[in-house]
Amino acid sequence: MKARVSTDWLSGCSGCHVAMVDLHEKLLGLVEEVDFVRVPVLMDEKNYPRADVGVVEGAVRSDHDRVALEKMRASVDKLIAFGSCAVYGGPSGLGWLHEREGVMAAIYDGGPTNAGGERPDSDAPILEDSVVPIDEVVEVDAYLPGCPPHPYFIAAGLRAVLGVSDLELTAMSVCADCDRKMHKNQGAALRRGEVTAEKDSLCFLSQGVVCLGSVTLNRCQAPCPQSGVACFGCAGPSVDLITEPHLDLRNLIGRRLNMLTGISEDDVTRYFQEDAKTLYAYAVASPVIHGKPTVEMRAWAGDKPAVEGGT
Amino acid sequence: MGSRIVVNPVTRIEGHAKIILEIEDSGALKSGHMQVLEIRGFEKLLQGMELLKMPQMTARLCGVCPAAHHLVATAAIEQGMGVTPPPDAKVLRELLYAGHVLHSHALSNFVLTGPDILLGINAAADKRNVFNLLAIDPELSKSLLRIRSIGQRTVELVGGRGVHPVTAVPGGIASRPSAEKLELMAGWGLEATALLEKVIEVLKPKLDELDPLRQATQLPYHSLALSNNGVVDLLEGEWVAIDPDGHEERRFAGPGYGDNLIEHVMPGSYMKSVQLKNPGPKNFFVGPLARLNVNSKMTTPKAQAHLDAFRASGQPRLSAVDFISARLIEMLNCAERIGVIAGGEIGDGPLRVGIPAVKAGRHVGVIEAPRGILVHDYTTDDDGRIATVNLIVATQNNYDAIDSAVEGLARHYLSEGDDEQLLNGVEFAMRCFDPCLACATHTAGRMPMIVEMRRGRELVRTIRRGAAS
Numbered sequence: 041m042k043a044r045v046s047t048d049w050l051s052g053c054s055g056c057h058v059a060m061v062d063l064h065e066k067l068l069g070l071v072e073e074v075d076f077v078r079v080p081v082l083m084d085e086k087n088y089p090r091a092d093v094g095v096v097e098g099a100v101r102s103d104h105d106r107v108a109l110e111k112m113r114a115s116v117d118k119l120i121a122f123g124s125c126a127v128y129g130g131p132s133g134l135g136w137l138h139e140r141e142g143v144m145a146a147i148y149d150g151g152p153t154n155a156g157g158e159r160p161d162s163d164a165p166i167l168e169d170s171v172v173p174i175d176e177v178v179e180v181d182a183y184l185p186g187c188p189p190h191p192y193f194i195a196a197g198l199r200a201v202l203g204v205s206d207l208e209l210t211a212m213s214v215c216a217d218c219d220r221k222m223h224k225n226q227g228a229a230l231r232r233g234e235v236t237a238e239k240d241s242l243c244f245l246s247q248g249v250v251c252l253g254s255v256t257l258n259r260c261q262a263p264c265p266q267s268g269v270a271c272f273g274c275a276g277p278s279v280d281l282i283t284e285p286h287l288d289l290r291n292l293i294g295r296r297l298n299m300l301t302g303i304s305e306d307d308v309t310r311y312f313q314e315d316a317k318t319l320y321a322y323a324v325a326s327p328v329i330h331g332k333p334t335v336e337m338r339a340w341a342g343d344k345p346a347v348e349g350g351t
Numbered sequence: 352m353g354s355r356i357v358v359n360p361v362t363r364i365e366g367h368a369k370i371i372l373e374i375e376d377s378g379a380l381k382s383g384h385m386q387v388l389e390i391r392g393f394e395k396l397l398q399g400m401e402l403l404k405m406p407q408m409t410a411r412l413c414g415v416c417p418a419a420h421h422l423v424a425t426a427a428i429e430q431g432m433g434v435t436p437p438p439d440a441k442v443l444r445e446l447l448y449a450g451h452v453l454h455s456h457a458l459s460n461f462v463l464t465g466p467d468i469l470l471g472i473n474a475a476a477d478k479r480n481v482f483n484l485l486a487i488d489p490e491l492s493k494s495l496l497r498i499r500s501i502g503q504r505t506v507e508l509v510g511g512r513g514v515h516p517v518t519a520v521p522g523g524i525a526s527r528p529s530a531e532k533l534e535l536m537a538g539w540g541l542e543a544t545a546l547l548e549k550v551i552e553v554l555k556p557k558l559d560e561l562d563p564l565r566q567a568t569q570l571p572y573h574s575l576a577l578s579n580n581g582v583v584d585l586l587e588g589e590w591v592a593i594d595p596d597g598h599e600e601r602r603f604a605g606p607g608y609g610d611n612l613i614e615h616v617m618p619g620s621y622m623k624s625v626q627l628k629n630p631g632p633k634n635f636f637v638g639p640l641a642r643l644n645v646n647s648k649m650t651t652p653k654a655q656a657h658l659d660a661f662r663a664s665g666q667p668r669l670s671a672v673d674f675i676s677a678r679l680i681e682m683l684n685c686a687e688r689i690g691v692i693a694g695g696e697i698g699d700g701p702l703r704v705g706i707p708a709v710k711a712g713r714h715v716g717v718i719e720a721p722r723g724i725l726v727h728d729y730t731t732d733d734d735g736r737i738a739t740v741n742l743i744v745a746t747q748n749n750y751d752a753i754d755s756a757v758e759g760l761a762r763h764y765l766s767e768g769d770d771e772q773l774l775n776g777v778e779f780a781m782r783c784f785d786p787c788l789a790c791a792t793h794t795a796g797r798m799p800m801i802v803e804m805r806r807g808r809e810l811v812r813t814i815r816r817g818a819a820s
Binding site for chain 1: 476
C-alpha cells in the first residue's frame, strides 16, 4: 500500500508548497510512490484524513493556525516541520518582536492610501499575542528548514521519513556547495548592507561583505552565492550554532572577517546588533536563537519586553 | 432579515479565505463577500530593516509570485535613488520575469483552475484536482505542467532560485547566465510557445462552454493597468484607467498613486479593498484582463495575433471568466519573449551601475504582478533603514471585483439548489482572479471553503464540503 501524505499551511507564504511542485518531472514519480490525501493548494479535501505523514508549512500566528495544526497532528503518525517558518518562525516569525497592536496600526493606519482608524471586526480570526514555530504547539518528528528547502532535500526528506531510503541529509553549511575561494585579503573594508561583491570567484567574507553561508545549514545547494549574491541565512543556523549555546552568528562571522581582512570584530558585532532584524530575520522567533545567553533579540530589534531565561 | 451561507475553507487558491452569502427572506441573494482570515503584517515586519535587502526580503511576502515583489522592491529603491540599471540588466530582469509570469499563470490556469475548465464545475469534488487530471489525460496534463516548469526553471537560471529569486539588486543584476544556460532557455521558449499554441486550441472550446458563467460575472468596473504607450509592459509604464465603455478615465505616473487610490477595511477580513478616488469612489479591477483592455499592443507576433482576435469580439471585456483567456495570451507573450531574449538579446555589457549611499527619503516602485498592479512604497530614516512601508498588492485591488463575481455565480447556482455546485461555483468565481492571499494580507495559508449563509447577523446554515463542523 502506498504511503499517505497530508499537507497544510499556516502563517507563511506558500512557497514551500510551490517548491514541492518544483520537483517538476520528479513530482510525477512522487505521485506514483505516495498518495496525497490532502494538499489544500491542489485539492478540494477540506478535512484532515488519516495519513502516515503530515507536512506543515508556516508558523502559528492565529487561533485558526493553532486549531488547524492540532487537527493535522492528530491525523498523522509523523509530522514534518516544512520550511523555515514552521521550523524557526521564518519571516512570519518577525512578528514575535512586536506588540500585536503595533502590527495592526502599521497595516491599517497612516500611509498614502489608508482611510485610517479602521480595524477588521470580530468576525476575523483572532491573532495570538505572538508568533511561534510549530514545535511550541505540537510534537514534531522531523525538521526540514529552508526558505524554501531545495526540492532535492524535499524529496530526500520525504523518502527518509517514509522509510523509502536512508537519511542522506547532511549537516554541512552553505559553504559546502559554494565554489568561491576563501583567501586572506588584508585591508578589505566592512561593506554593511551590501549583497554583491566585485570578484565572482572570491569568498564574500574575503571581500568584506557579510555572507551568512558559513553559519547557515545547507538545505539549498548554495544558489545565492553561486549567483553572485551573499547568503541571507534563510535556512536558519548551522548545526554548530544549534548545539552550542555560547556560539552565535555575530561571533563566528566576526572572527572569520577579522582573520581574513583585519576588520574589527567589534565593528561586526555592532553591525549584527544594530541590524539584527535583517541579519537574524529567518530564525528570530526560535529559542535556538533568542534563547542564547548572549542574544538580546527583542532589545536589539523589537518593541516587546524580553522573556525570562533568554532574549 | 435574510440568511447567510459560508464557504470555508476555499481550496485551490493561494491563501486562507471564507465566503459569506447574505440571503433575503425571499431566498434571493443579497450579497456575496470573501473574508481573508490571516495577516502577517509585513508593513511592520520590514520596519528597521536595511533598505538594500528589500528585494530579497520582500520576495518572502509570497511563494507564488516572489519575483514580482523581488523586482518591484528593486524598482522602488532605484526610483528613490534616481538610478537606471544598464541595458543588459534590464533585459535579464525581463527574462526572469517572463519566466515568472509564465509559471504563475500556468499554476493558476492549469493546476488550480484547470480541473474546473477541463473536468467541469459539476465534477465530483474528490475528482476535481490536478492528480485526477493526470490520470485522465496524462498527455495534456504533462504539457500543462511542462509549461509551468519551463517558466519556473527560467526564473531559477536567471534569478538563482525558483521560489524567492535573489539576483536583482539596486543598480542592476548580480550575475549573467552562462552561454549554455541561455541556449537552454532559448530552446525552452520555443518549446513553451509550441505547447501553448496546442493547449490554447484545446481550451478554447472548453472556455466557450462557460458562456453562461461569463454572462453571470460581468463586472461594470473600470480597468486599471500600466501602459507603456499602449503596449503591455509588466515592468514599466504609466497608470491608466479606462471606464466600462472603454474611454480613458485617468492617467498618472507611478508615485502619484496616493492621490488616486483609497483603501478600506472590509467586514470580517484582514484584506483591505481599494477604490479610485479624486473623483471617486469608483470600483476597478486589475490583472491580465485589465492589461489587455487598457493596451492594444504586445511585444511578440503570436501573442499580438491572439490579442487582436480577443479584442475584436467586443471591447473592453468585463467578465471574470475572461481573465482566463487573457492569461493564456500573456503566457504566449512570455514564452515568445523567453525564446527571443535568451536567443540573442543579452550582450556582454556591464551588469550594474554604482548607487549612492542610502539616506532618508522615499522609494516608490510600481509594476504589474501576474495578478495586477503591485506597489511597494518605502520611507527611510537618516541611517538608511526602513521607517514606514506601504504595500498595495494585486489581489487587494481586485477585492470588490471578486465579491461581485462571487455574487454573480452564487445567484446563478442558488436557484439550482445544489450545494456542491454552489460551493465550487463561488470558489470558481474567486479562482478566475487567481487570488493570491499570501500577497494580499502579506500572509498565506489554507484556502478555506466555508460558505456561511446568514440572515442578518444570524448564521442560518454552514456549508462546508464534507466537514464535521
